[in-house]
Amino acid sequence: MAENFADRLLAAVRAKNAPAVVGIDPVYSRLPAQISQHRELNDENDVEAALDAVLEFSRRVIRVLAPLVPAVKLNAAFFERYYQEGTEAYFELVQEAAAHGLIVIGDVKRGDVGHSSQMYAQAHLANPDFITLEELVAPDAVTVNPFAGLDGVQPFIDVARQQQKGIFVWVRPSNASASVLHDFANAEGRTFCEHLAQQVAEWGAGADLVGQAGYSCVGAVVGATPDHEATMKLRAMMPQAIFLVPGFGAQGGSAEDVAPCFKSDGTGALVAATRSVIYAYENPEYVQRFEGNWEACVEQGCKDFVAGLQQTVTITQ
Amino acid sequence: MAENFADRLLAAVRAKNAPAVVGIDPVYSRLPAQISQHRELNDENDVEAALDAVLEFSRRVIRVLAPLVPAVKLNAAFFERYYQEGTEAYFELVQEAAAHGLIVIGDVKRGDVGHSSQMYAQAHLANPDFITLEELVAPDAVTVNPFAGLDGVQPFIDVARQQQKGIFVWVRPSNASASVLHDFANAEGRTFCEHLAQQVAEWGAGADLVGQAGYSCVGAVVGATPDHEATMKLRAMMPQAIFLVPGFGAQGGSAEDVAPCFKSDGTGALVAATRSVIYAYENPEYVQRFEGNWEACVEQGCKDFVAGLQQTVTITQ
Numbered sequence: 001m002a003e004n005f006a007d008r009l010l011a012a013v014r015a016k017n018a019p020a021v022v023g024i025d026p027v028y029s030r031l032p033a034q035i036s037q038h039r040e041l042n043d044e045n046d047v048e049a050a051l052d053a054v055l056e057f058s059r060r061v062i063r064v065l066a067p068l069v070p071a072v073k074l075n076a077a078f079f080e081r082y083y084q085e086g087t088e089a090y091f092e093l094v095q096e097a098a099a100h101g102l103i104v105i106g107d108v109k110r111g112d113v114g115h116s117s118q119m120y121a122q123a124h125l126a127n128p129d130f131i132t133l134e135e136l137v138a139p140d141a142v143t144v145n146p147f148a149g150l151d152g153v154q155p156f157i158d159v160a161r162q163q164q165k166g167i168f169v170w171v172r173p174s175n176a177s178a179s180v181l182h183d184f185a186n187a188e189g190r191t192f193c194e195h196l197a198q199q200v201a202e203w204g205a206g207a208d209l210v211g212q213a214g215y216s217c218v219g220a221v222v223g224a225t226p227d228h229e230a231t232m233k234l235r236a237m238m239p240q241a242i243f244l245v246p247g248f249g250a251q252g253g254s255a256e257d258v259a260p261c262f263k264s265d266g267t268g269a270l271v272a273a274t275r276s277v278i279y280a281y282e283n284p285e286y287v288q289r290f291e292g293n294w295e296a297c298v299e300q301g302c303k304d305f306v307a308g309l310q311q312t313v314t315i316t317q
Numbered sequence: 318m319a320e321n322f323a324d325r326l327l328a329a330v331r332a333k334n335a336p337a338v339v340g341i342d343p344v345y346s347r348l349p350a351q352i353s354q355h356r357e358l359n360d361e362n363d364v365e366a367a368l369d370a371v372l373e374f375s376r377r378v379i380r381v382l383a384p385l386v387p388a389v390k391l392n393a394a395f396f397e398r399y400y401q402e403g404t405e406a407y408f409e410l411v412q413e414a415a416a417h418g419l420i421v422i423g424d425v426k427r428g429d430v431g432h433s434s435q436m437y438a439q440a441h442l443a444n445p446d447f448i449t450l451e452e453l454v455a456p457d458a459v460t461v462n463p464f465a466g467l468d469g470v471q472p473f474i475d476v477a478r479q480q481q482k483g484i485f486v487w488v489r490p491s492n493a494s495a496s497v498l499h500d501f502a503n504a505e506g507r508t509f510c511e512h513l514a515q516q517v518a519e520w521g522a523g524a525d526l527v528g529q530a531g532y533s534c535v536g537a538v539v540g541a542t543p544d545h546e547a548t549m550k551l552r553a554m555m556p557q558a559i560f561l562v563p564g565f566g567a568q569g570g571s572a573e574d575v576a577p578c579f580k581s582d583g584t585g586a587l588v589a590a591t592r593s594v595i596y597a598y599e600n601p602e603y604v605q606r607f608e609g610n611w612e613a614c615v616e617q618g619c620k621d622f623v624a625g626l627q628q629t630v631t632i633t634q
Contacts, residue, residue, distance in 0.1 A: 047447040077436035088401035119394035130364040151494035177468035187504040
């Protein structure tokens with residue numbers, strides 16, 4: 001792993017011809033009946049039984065996705081909901097995805113003042129420094145909340161530098177209500193979001209953070225929105241940042257909305273789809289086509305997601 | 318627990334005559350030698366041994382603090398660092414502190430877009446809905462990161478309303494580097510921090526959220542800084558919010574810095590000290606006075622913290 005995270009990610013995107021990541025946000029009540037109605041897993045009131053079902057589902061989804069996309073994004077919230085067993089399951093899935101050759105992004109949105117962020121960076125991004133856990137790998141990258149400024153982000157950058165990992169600093173949420181905060185503008189019309197983007201560009205600009213392709217291991221989470229001009233501004237302000245782009249598919253973002261996150265050579269963004277892929281078996285069209293085989297539905301959902309992106313973006317490098 | 322969280326907290330503050338909370342942020346390397354050098358706990362490279370030491374320390378600190386302060390604040394970062402066992406230990410300490418009659422604040426700084434925040438609110442604030450965990454209690458309140466706007470905070474407010482719990486929305490970090498973001502100002506000179514404060518005041522204003530004393534279960538984390546005028550503005554903008562005030566003691570905040578967080582009747586704020594109390598045995602003055610008895614040092618550190626606050630603030634209600 002002696003390679004800058006951005007270079008590794010770009011190579012993986014090229015290898016699969018897919019600037020795509022699938023989010024794993026499993027909710028018990030939406031699991032396929034074949035899993036949730038399995039007699040030993042069929043109890044949503046029992047934390048271990050419910051989690052076993054979630055874990056079985058997630059493992060099988062990862063196996064289906066592995067040949068199709070370069071990366072998966074595991075959302076910690078959906079595992080923390082199962083207490084310590086959920087934390088264990090989250091790290092089990094990190095191992096499982098890594099073993100399948102996937103780049104693993106931990107969507108943890110952590111961030112606090114410096115000494116707390118140090119602990120979060122140890123917990124979620126650094127490989128364990130305990131000899132009793134030396135076979136455990138942490139995610140290749142995590143999402144970071146920049147609310148406390150550089151002081152709270154630096155511990156994650158330090159781990160990324162030391163261990164050839166990456167971070168995606170949350171710059172623009174994909175939900176509408178966030179605009180009340182992020183569109184707050186100064187006298188020159190610059191928004192808070194743009195002000196933050198400028199900071200993130202500076203935080204990631206160090207020569208020891210930027211890989212051979214010109215991208216930094218400090219990326220940015222930039223939600224897809226219909227305001228393409230705003231996205232193009234962010235793209236120009238953070239030329240070295242790979243954008244992790246949520247909001248595609250079930251959250252309403254279209255291929256046109258994600259296009260401005262890419263540079264003209266087709267690099268620069270990793271688009272995330274979650275519910276439209278992992279719950280593809282809820283789509284009547286797929287159900288009919290694959291006669292209720294839920295894994296075939298997920299596979300097709302992922303293929304359609306990737307094909308949609310390939311129509312939008314051509315990677316020329 | 319059929320009482321608004323703000324009313325419960327105020328009653329607890331009055332009962333101890335101490336608008337004070339002690340933060341539990343245990344770091345292995347700073348544990349007292351009597352614990353870290355205990356032969357069975359003496360291995361910082363073994364995750365379980367290290368965590369056992371951290372847990373033993375934290376339990377004994379909680380026992381020492383229980384008669385002196387109304388609340389403790391457990392910082393999740395310092396436990397997550399020990400993986401699933403750390404999550405288990407965190408919830409064990411929540412039970413321990415609750416059993417001692419303390420109000421427990423989970424300092425988790427969680428926040429994401431809506432569906433993820435729902436999961437975080439279930440994970441960290443709601444009492445478990447699993448029948449196999451029905452004896453487990455979650456913290457009475459948690460800190461919340463508002464980066465995604467109301468959409469990301471609402472799930473926590475919903476749990477607070479339904480279960481008579483509380484939240485403290487992070488409005489102003491206590492670290493200097495945060496000001497690059499939070500002092501970003503619009504054409505009228507209003508800062509991002511003030512803009513956010515205005516939102517938080519609105520989010521917490523619902524009649525079903527405000528208790529008999531006029532305070533909401535939606536409070537605010539407002540770091541102590543030397544800019545007292547800025548603090549007074551925030552105090553005026555969020556009249557129904559109880560301020561959770563970090564930055565006192567080891568982080569450099571003085572009694573004068575926290576004073577503007579209180580209203581004239583002495584209510585409205587809960588001041589947090591962490592390292593100056595839980596590591597009081599590193600203070601040579603205490604060590605000499607108590608002949609190296611680390612728990613006596615922590616007790617005196619806490620008493621001195623509370624006495625300092627009592628000199629600053631008189632609770633008249």
